[in-house]
Amino acid sequence: MEPEKFYYDNKIVRNFGIATVIWGIAGMTIGLLIAIQLYAPGANMHNQYTTFGRIRPLHTNAVIFAFVGNAIFMGVYYSLQRLLKARMFSDTLSKIHFWGWQLIIVSALITLPLGITTSHEYAELEWPIDIAITIVWVVFGINMFGTIIKRRERHLYVAIWFYIATFVTIAVLHIVNSVEIPVTFWKSYMVFAGVQDALVQWWYGHNAVAFFLTTPYLGMMYYFLPKMANRPIYSYKLSILHFWALIFIYIWAGPHHLLYSTLPGWAQSLGVAFSIMLIAPSWGGMINGLLTLRGAWDKVRDDVVLKFMVVGLTAYGMATFEGPMLSLKQINGVAHFTDWIIAHVHVGALGWNGFLTFAILYWLIPRIYNTQLYSKKLASFHFWIGTLGILFYVIPLYWAGFTQGLMLKEFTPEGQLKYSFLETVLRIVPMWVTRSLGGSMYLLGVVIMAYNLTRTALQGKLVANEPAQAMALEPVSSVKRENSWHRRLERRPIQLMIAALLVILIGSFVELMPTLTIASNIPTIASVKPYTPLELQGRDLYIREGCLGCHSQTIRPFRSETERYGEYSKAGEFVYDHPFLWGSERKGPDLARVGGKYPNAWHFNHLMDPRLMSPGSIMPDYDWLITQDLDTTTTIAKINAMRKIGVPYPTGYEHKANNDLDIQAKAIAADLGENHIKVSSRKEIIAITAYLQRLGVDIKASKTAGK
Amino acid sequence: MFDQFVKNVSGEQMYLIFSLWIFLVFFVVVSILLFITKKQHTDRMSDLPLEDGTTNSIQNLQL
Numbered sequence: 001m002e003p004e005k006f007y008y009d010n011k012i013v014r015n016f017g018i019a020t021v022i023w024g025i026a027g028m029t030i031g032l033l034i035a036i037q038l039y040a041p042g043a044n045m046h047n048q049y050t051t052f053g054r055i056r057p058l059h060t061n062a063v064i065f066a067f068v069g070n071a072i073f074m075g076v077y078y079s080l081q082r083l084l085k086a087r088m089f090s091d092t093l094s095k096i097h098f099w100g101w102q103l104i105i106v107s108a109l110i111t112l113p114l115g116i117t118t119s120h121e122y123a124e125l126e127w128p129i130d131i132a133i134t135i136v137w138v139v140f141g142i143n144m145f146g147t148i149i150k151r152r153e154r155h156l157y158v159a160i161w162f163y164i165a166t167f168v169t170i171a172v173l174h175i176v177n178s179v180e181i182p183v184t185f186w187k188s189y190m191v192f193a194g195v196q197d198a199l200v201q202w203w204y205g206h207n208a209v210a211f212f213l214t215t216p217y218l219g220m221m222y223y224f225l226p227k228m229a230n231r232p233i234y235s236y237k238l239s240i241l242h243f244w245a246l247i248f249i250y251i252w253a254g255p256h257h258l259l260y261s262t263l264p265g266w267a268q269s270l271g272v273a274f275s276i277m278l279i280a281p282s283w284g285g286m287i288n289g290l291l292t293l294r295g296a297w298d299k300v301r302d303d304v305v306l307k308f309m310v311v312g313l314t315a316y317g318m319a320t321f322e323g324p325m326l327s328l329k330q331i332n333g334v335a336h337f338t339d340w341i342i343a344h345v346h347v348g349a350l351g352w353n354g355f356l357t358f359a360i361l362y363w364l365i366p367r368i369y370n371t372q373l374y375s376k377k378l379a380s381f382h383f384w385i386g387t388l389g390i391l392f393y394v395i396p397l398y399w400a401g402f403t404q405g406l407m408l409k410e411f412t413p414e415g416q417l418k419y420s421f422l423e424t425v426l427r428i429v430p431m432w433v434t435r436s437l438g439g440s441m442y443l444l445g446v447v448i449m450a451y452n453l454t455r456t457a458l459q460g461k462l463v464a465n466e467p468a469q470a471m472a473l474e475p476v477s478s479v480k481r482e483n484s485w486h487r488r489l490e491r492r493p494i495q496l497m498i499a500a501l502l503v504i505l506i507g508s509f510v511e512l513m514p515t516l517t518i519a520s521n522i523p524t525i526a527s528v529k530p531y532t533p534l535e536l537q538g539r540d541l542y543i544r545e546g547c548l549g550c551h552s553q554t555i556r557p558f559r560s561e562t563e564r565y566g567e568y569s570k571a572g573e574f575v576y577d578h579p580f581l582w583g584s585e586r587k588g589p590d591l592a593r594v595g596g597k598y599p600n601a602w603h604f605n606h607l608m609d610p611r612l613m614s615p616g617s618i619m620p621d622y623d624w625l626i627t628q629d630l631d632t633t634t635t636i637a638k639i640n641a642m643r644k645i646g647v648p649y650p651t652g653y654e655h656k657a658n659n660d661l662d663i664q665a666k667a668i669a670a671d672l673g674e675n676h677i678k679v680s681s682r683k684e685i686i687a688i689t690a691y692l693q694r695l696g697v698d699i700k701a702s703k704t705a706g707k
Numbered sequence: 708m709f710d711q712f713v714k715n716v717s718g719e720q721m722y723l724i725f726s727l728w729i730f731l732v733f734f735v736v737v738s739i740l741l742f743i744t745k746k747q748h749t750d751r752m753s754d755l756p757l758e759d760g761t762t763n764s765i766q767n768l769q770l
Contacts, residue, residue, distance in 0.1 A: 227757070245737070
């Protein structure tokens with residue numbers, strides 16, 4: 001039988017490669033801008049659309065879904081065709097996938113600075129874009145499975161299993177975490193509230209790291225590292241064990257993001273136990289990668305691509321050891337909400353995702369352009385400046401994390417808190433300055449790479465359709481029956497997908513269902529009432545401005561926190577919080593009990609210029625809240641939507657809601673007037689002040705009534 | 708039924724132990740499958756990335 005001749009589609013690989021580089025530079029530049037704003041708030045250019053709270057999600061979305069996302073598709077489209085010895089199923093679907101994904105990124109670039117956000121971390125995009133993401137993801141899935149079906153290689157290599165697990169798990173995570181009720185075209189409320197919403201969000205958030213930043217990259221590692229080193233993977237058996245153990249364990253670990261919160265204790269313990277177990281498969285993968293280079297370490301000395309891979313794998317090992325350590329309650333108690341977590345995340349993002357992406361780009365672009373790399377020296381410079389950039393980025397942040405975490409817990413011999421929150425922030429400003437230097441170095445390396453790759457492409461010519469040949473698959477009926485269950489599974493993609501789906505659903509079900517379905521897991525508090533219409537509008541402004549990027553709303557049961565912020569949080573306090581707003585960082589103090597702590601005038605002056613009330617504060621001015629009118633045309637729709645998801649507003653209340661809103665707004669404006677602040681009751685600052693004054697008040701009312 | 712099950716077990720201990728047992732059983736099954744997998748097959752599988760069917764010499768270039 002003659003081998004069949006066919007062509008690999010390199011054009012789609014090239015397109016995703018270009019998008020990777022462009023969005024990488026954009027996302028990292030935004031990251032640098034927000035890093036600078038932490039010590040120079042004026043770097044927001046006194047513009048609401050470029051202020052920290054609004055563009056922090058733009059940075060995370062850009063680097064995760066634009067930079068890493070495009071890199072995944074580049075790597076998958078290159079390796080999938082070659083491992084299956086088939087061209088992609090449909091060039092049209094490839095194009096729809098590419099342009100659809102870029103359109104989603106552009107929509108994020110527009111909506112997030114406008115403050116259009118769900119507030120769920122790494123899932124901020126609003127519901128119309130969520131639907132678009134679903135459609136494009138399905139297109140990707142059809143194209144991938146179509147290619148698998150028309151393959152010329154019967155057994156699926158382990159890299160493809162990782163791609164299949166990525167596809168199916170991201171689909172499940174995205175759908176469950178996007179269960180929201182539309183209010184307007186650009187506004188929705190999460191169906192789950194408070195602790196339930198938090199659990200769903202961090203089940204998603206943690207597994208977005210697992211199945212978007214890890215499994216597809218492991219798949220690419222299993223394909224590209226053997227190609228780069230020109231030798232097979234160290235242990236194929238280990239890769240099988242790695243795959244099944246990793247996807248099984250990862251899905252359970254999400255609750256470690258909610259330690260010491262109001263999440264039921266058993267769920268927290270579950271998250272910790274599985275986080276510790278996660279070290280084993282993660283390190284199994286890292287060791288399998290590094291040992292692939294056994295006998296070839298001399299190549300690492302000369303080959304910059306392998307240098308990137310080795311540092312990338314080492315960063316993966318460091319991040320996956322540190323993650324479980326951070327999930328230990330004793331360590332988490334200090335590290336959570338501090339820069340320690342930001343450092344941990346960036347060891348993975350800059351080292352693992354970044355360096356693997358650069359290695360693949362340096363290896364792949366010359367090949368699809370049928371030429372040599374333009375400059376090895378520039379690539380080597382990129383490697384060293386990138387490595388130094390990572391060190392200059394993470395070491396100061398670890399230092400800042402330890403410093404602030406410990407300062408916040410320190411008491412005087414008299415039993416008073418030793419440092420105010422602001423003192424702990426000002427102490428770590430030098431570390432933030434050094435971090436932005438590290439980020440600049442890393443970004444410079446990427447810009448140099450972009451130049452190097454552009455010159456490489458210009459000196460070669462794209463092999464858009466690369467010729468290849470392979471024998472056609474024998475009909476299944478003529479294939480000898482295989483005794484091994486796993487060997488049979490390896491040639492059945494749909495069954496493999498179902499098996500992967502079952503594996504991730506087991507953990508998801510055990511972890512999520514009890515908290516979502518059993519009322520006793522969330523004890524209610526009689527004094528906790530729904531927000532007034534003005535407070536509800538103010539809460540949506542809080543979401544729009546991304547305040548939760550710096551302020552948490554959950555007080556952990558530590559003396560250092562209850563002394564500083566008030567009584568520790570209870571699950572019943574958040575039953576009307578659609579979505580929950582606990583946050584994950586504290587660049588500013590917790591606000592869970594800020595209601596009634598300061599007069600209205602304090603909030604007005606603080607939002608207008610934070611340094612008036614807190615000298616040295618790093619919070620940006622929110623002066624646009626004073627000039628912009630509150631949009632009350634949405635009040636009826638908001639009340640109706642909230643009622644549909646269980647908030648007990650009386651029937652017909654939506655029609656008198658704006659009247660109540662006016663009354664409360666006028667009372668706040670009058671109070672400000674008595675303090676010589678003239679402001680219209682229609683301004684946004686009135687609504688956000690109303691919301692801040694409500695935080696934590698209900699539980700105080702409960703105590704007062706009890707006395 | 709699920710509600711009743713959860714009320715009758717002793718809370719967090721049962722959840723943890725149940726979850727760890729699920730994993731242990733799963734892990735042992737996968738390990739046994741790996742143990743009985745033939746080396747010939749794993750060698751063939753691990754060579755797949757190196758045999759991509761291209762005739763383009765550039766695929767083998769070194770930087």
